[in-house]
Amino acid sequence: MMWSYILKLLVLLPLVCGLLIGCLFLWRRLESRLPGNQGDRLLKVRETMMLSPGLKLAVIDFEGRRLLVSVGRGGVSLLDKSDA
Numbered sequence: 001m002m003w004s005y006i007l008k009l010l011v012l013l014p015l016v017c018g019l020l021i022g023c024l025f026l027w028r029r030l031e032s033r034l035p036g037n038q039g040d041r042l043l044k045v046r047e048t049m050m051l052s053p054g055l056k057l058a059v060i061d062f063e064g065r066r067l068l069v070s071v072g073r074g075g076v077s078l079l080d081k082s083d084a
Contacts, residue, residue, distance in 0.1 A: 042063065043060060044060065044063065046060065046066070047059045054069045055071070056072070057069070064079065065082065067080070068080040
């Protein structure tokens with residue numbers, strides 16, 4: 001009875017630890033892709049707003065400038081730019 005418990009512990013403990021380490025590794029890799037945290041990138045999307053089903057406005061920071069762009073089915077258009 002005690003041997004079966006020890007055997008289960010020896011098998012399942014490394015499995016659980018491996019799953020935990022794997023999840024932490026994946027979290028670190030995917031964390032920079034989350035909308036709230038963009039890391040150290042040259043291009044940062046500050047805010048987006050849907051105007052209609054096919055049209056979206058986005059505020060983007062790039063090299064000290066703030067850009068307002070329109071994103072639609074026809075492409076991307078620069079609407080305004082200013083120094084941040």
